Amino acid sequence: MGVVSSSPIFSAGPDIAPSPSTKTDSVPDISNAPDWQQQGYEHLWMPYCQMKTAPLPLAVERTEGVYLHLSDGRRLIDGLASWWSACHGYNHPHVVDAMHRQLDRMPHVMFGGINHEPALTLAQRLAALLPGDLNRVFFCDSGSVAVEVAMKIAIQFHRNRGQRGRTRFLSFANAYHGDTTGAMSLCDPERSMHARFEGALLQQLNVDIPRDDDSMQRFQSLLKQNRDCLAGVFIEPLVQGAGGMRFHSPDVLRCITQCCRDNDVLLIADELATGFGRTGTLFAIEQADIVPDVICLGKALSAGMIGMAATVATERVFDAFWSDDASKALMHGPTFMANPLACAAAGASLDLFEREPRLEQARTIEAGLRELLAPCRQIDRVVDVRVKGAIGVVQVDSLDHVDRLRDLFVRQGVLIRPFGDCIYTTPPLVISAGELEKIGDAIVSATRQWARWPRES
Ligand SMILES: Cc1ncc(COP(=O)(O)O)c(C=O)c1O
Structure with missing residues (x-):
């Protein structure tokens, strides 16, 4: 057993005075609400x-x-398509039918050691739709988890190639990448709603999106200086969503991609919000004609009908995990990953992208x-x-x-x-x-x- 130190291992930061509580007052009036809301609301915690x-x-x-x-x-x-997800509107009969059929056959089965047709067909279709060799699809159940998986993939990609120190990420001001703790660390540390977790999150680099030659050069130098620590750069291509709805041009995205290539830092495109037609092309990256190393998809992936997301990597990234050495495998596997019902919804959604304009x-x-x-x-x-x-x-x-x-x-x-x-x-x-x-x-x-x-x- 190791020696137990008598001094504390962690030091607490300064305390913040709690704001004074004024109970009673302004709880919402529920008297006109339907019974189910009147009875259930006090048991609910809203987002x-x-x-x-x-x-x-x-x-x-x-x-x-x-x-x-x-x-x-x-x-x-x-006007929000349920947070960017209901791309075909609600209850599209083609998606509903596909889900009904899947529901009767097999609503769910775990994915550990098991394959099923809806997931494998979907993986194949996504690989065919994505540019370049973004061929390896890891399914999960929410966008934030897809981002966490991308972080793990990027860190382990470098580790499997012998670079243990590359554990940090760079993300951009006004970024939003999700609500889980890893994903929160990639959000704008000052302006995002996650600022209140300051001091409790992984420390990442967060910089303004470079928009001209000078700032692009500074960005290039920053990557160069930090390349031994950086595993990847996260970007919401062309449109930053919940962090501020800021846009940047395909040219900017192309230059950022080149800087990542020059410094062997993985580029991770978070297309949770922009994917599946939202910016006018199936994926926003198409407008810059780039192939990121990893892309995160979700929301409209399953037509906004059921939770599903995916992290898709290029063959080069996957190759770093392909080994006789078991410790090089990706250790992640959500219980509901590749849920057949969600895969059926996603497959039907892709049909609609093919058949309808x-x-x-x-x-x-x-x-x-x-x-x-x-x-x-x-x-x-x-x-x-x-x-x-x-x-x-x-x-x-x-x-x-x-x-x-x-x-x-x-x-x-x-x-x-x-x-x-x-x-x-x-x-x-x-x-x-x-x-x-x-x-x-x-x-x-x-x-x-x-x-x-x-x-x-
Ligand atoms: C760009 C981006 N990344 C990640 C997420 C997180 O996805 P989820 O809410 O499915 O966890 C969102 C959600 O709004 C998003 O817009």
């Missing part, structure tokens, strides 16, 4: 909200096409949003309006009255949830011109009203 002050969540009873039907009879156009629809949405959101440029407190594929963003100087603004959207019949400094929409790709107009009009009208409200101190 991303201070439940004490947040309004009662919308009670959704069913979905259909681009609509959410509420228990009080209203219906809302979903989704990418054309994304580009039509882009043209529509450019026109519809343009009047926001004239509104006080709006600092930028930008559109990329089926993503429309109105950036404001600072967002206040968030709950009131969200409610204003609901009263206009659309689900839009402004956050950070953005009022944005990522509608289902199947949205009609009329429904898109309703979203655009609601954003213009709500932003105008919001800009007239007295600033919240």
Whole structure:
């Protein structure tokens, strides 16, 4: 047994004074809610909200096409496609049928030592759709886990080649890569919601996206200086999502890729949000004509119908794990990885990308949003309006009255949830011109009203 030291192993950081508690007050009024919500709400812990002050969540009873039907009879156009995922709208019959058929045959079986047709066919189809030799698909059940798996792959890739010290990552300002602890360490350390975990996360490098020659040269030097420690660079290609809805050009993405190549640092493209048509091409990386070493997919992968994600690596990356040495294997395996039901949904979703003009629809949405959101440029407190594929963003100087603004959207019949400094929409790709107009009009009208409200101190 080792010698036990009498001094503490860890030292605590400075304590933060807790904010004073004022119990009772503003718990949301649930008296008009349906029974199931009245009875269940007090047993629930909701995501991303201070439940004490947040309004009662919308009670959704069913979905259909681009609509959410509420228990009080209203219906809302979903301007967010359930966090970028419902690319074909809700309950698309082709996806529903495929899932029904799979449900009868085999809803789930573990993947350890077992293969099944839905997963293997899906892996083959994804490999064929992805550029270059992104051929090796590791399935998991959520985007954050796909990011964690990519981190493990990158670290072990270098270890298996004899470089043990390459354990750190570089990610970009305004990045968002998920909510698990590894993924949190890749998010913008100051501006993201994970800033409150400062001191508790892995230390990574986080820098501004280089956008011109000078900053690209500095980026190149930074990679060079840190290459012995860096396992990989994480990027959300072309569009950074939940960290701030910032865009960069294909040229910038191409240069960053080259810097990674020059320094033998793995490039990991997080296409959880941008994948499957959202930016106008099936994958955003296609617009820069690059092949990352690893790509993370999810959300719309399974048509937004059921949890599923994947981490896909090139043959070069996989080769570093291919060995007679058992210790070089990837030790990861979520219980519900490659869930057959999710694979069936994903397979059916890929059918729809083949049979229906989704990418054309994304580009039509882009043209529509450019026109519809343009009047926001004239509104006080709006600092930028930008559109990329089926993503429309109105950036404001600072967002206040968030709950009131969200409610204003609901009263206009659309689900839009402004956050950070953005009022944005990522509608289902199947949205009609009329429904898109309703979203655009609601954003213009709500932003105008919001800009007239007295600033919240
Ligand atoms: C770019 C990006 N990466 C990772 C994630 C995390 O995915 P999940 O919520 O499925 O864990 C998200 C989710 O919004 C995302 O947008």
